Amino acid sequence: MSHSYTPAMRRTTPQAAAANPNGDTRRRILDAARALFAEHGYSATSVRLIARPLGLSDPAVYYHFPTKRDLYKALLVNPEYGAMPLDSLPLTRENLISQVSHLLNWWSLRPEYGQMLLREQLTGQEASVAFLRGGDARWHDHVTVPLRQLVGEGADEASEMLLDIVCGVFWDGILSFGSQFTETAGQPFFQRRLRAMIDLAIPGPRADRP
DSSP states (O other): OOOOOOOOOOOOOHHHHHHOHHHHHHHHHHHHHHHHHHHHOSTTOOHHHHHGGGTOOHHHHHHHOSSHHHHHHHHOOOOOOOSOHHHHSOOOHHHHHHHHHHHHHHHHTOHHHHHHHHHHHHTTOHHHHHHHHHHHHHHIIIIIHHHHHHHOTTHHHHHHHHHHHHHHHHHHHHHHHGGGHHHHHTSHHHHHHHHHHHHHHSSSSOOOOO
16 A cells, blocks of 8 residues: 655644744744754854844743754754554555655655754764664664564665665755755655665565556
């Protein structure tokens, strides 16, 4: 079974923002900081540069985040992947392909997040490097474990290959399309090619294609 992919992100409603103005301000600061860190990098992004477009003072930003480092680290939260395909579907080759696709699609909806991480990882920014390494445990739970159950021998090597494919597609998309990667990744041709690449990396007969 194939899962649909819609390039839209959940946003805070005006009613929720009115009920929690401090939470809305914090979210606005995080959204602005993510975009600026992605565009300029950590060192070249000042608190003032983040605050001014939001109509905030520097102390207003420091009220939520005592230092710029605290603000950056607040962006490095574990991805909320939501309901995974294999949470409700039987473990089959096709549904495992959907599981891996789901992970990449989550990231493709957040190209600025990827740009920020890539920029700082390349400069050896410790928090970014540690965050990306922490993703190995999540990949193990979501992909390696079900892959072992599905194919048995060779699962770990296949899982590593799948991770290389997903990371390669994502970083290439970020470098090639930047913030437009969301639109590109949402196209049917992209999703078909992605699923075909994932299928090739899984041992055993390929999944049936329409």
